[in-house]
Amino acid sequence: AQSVAQPEDQVNVAEGNPLTVKCTYSVSGNPYLFWYVQYPNRGLQFLLKYITGDNLVKGSYGFEAEFNKSQTSFHLKKPSALVSDSALYFCAVRPLTSGTYKYIFGTGTRLKVLA
Amino acid sequence: EAGVAQSPRYKIIEKRQSVAFWCNPISGHATLYWYQQILGQGPKLLIQFQNNGVVDDSQLPKDRFSAERLKGVDSTLKIQPAKLEDSAVYLCASSLPRLGEETQYFGPGTRLLVL
Structure with missing residues (x-):
């Protein structure tokens, strides 16, 4: 079965330190990969995506993600965390199945940036 | 550009009562999705439309849920x-159905509480 794993329910990091939120997937072929952020009582906001090309993708708010095909991972990173980055982060995968544009979401990782 | 609109925000x-949610996608977006997000979980696709046709409703509980x-x-x-287990946030998203333009844009969601 196709799946997306976010192994950490919560990640704590001090403000100014680098952060990593992990995502691995089990999907056949070369899927499209996405990161979304969700603030309280808000919908999901798009951060970045990997379709093809350079394995390091840059996105909104200083976030970037590194695609690793051999490890089937797509970890979200930021060099210097801000308190305002505290939110719920979701990794999503779009298998390249013809006819649909269906996402499979991970269960989410809550990021807490401590002042 | 206006985003995805949803109403009501809370219900x-x-x-055993009935309820309806409304979604207006981003102008020009042919693909529309309804997701169910239960607390502590990632969004789960309920149904996907391409224009006015259903592309995927495999996870829609058709005995009680309908969409048009x-x-x-x-x-x-x-x-x-409605059942107690339907308590969740219902998210609507839309996208352009074009390869390379895979990004789904989400509305703020409707939070449903079934008592």
Whole structure:
């Protein structure tokens, strides 16, 4: 079965330190990969995506993600965390199945940036 | 550019009652999605429309849930009758159905509480 794993329910990091939120997937072929952020009582906001090309993708708010095909991972990173980055982060995968544009979401990782 | 609009933002009903949610996608987005997000979980796709046709409703509980997108623009999702386990946030998203333009844009969601 196709799946997306976010192994950490919560990640704590001090403000100014680098952060990593992990995502691995089990999907056949070369899927499209996405990161979304969700603030309280808000919908999901798009951060970045990997379709093809350079394995390091840059996105909104200083976030970037590194695609690793051999490890089937797509970890979200930021060099210097801000308190305002505290939110719920979701990794999503779009298998390249013809006819649909269906996402499979991970269960989410809550990021807490401590002042 | 206006985002995805959803209403109502909150709804409280008793079990066995019916409820309807409305979504207006971003202008020009032919693909529309309804997701269910239960607390502590990632969004789960309920139904996907391409214009006014259903592409994927494999995870829609069809005995109680229905959705329509009659004119290929806005959409309604209905639950009748509601159960306690339907308490969740219902997210609507839209996208351009074009390869390389895979990004789904989400509305703020409707938070449903079934008592």
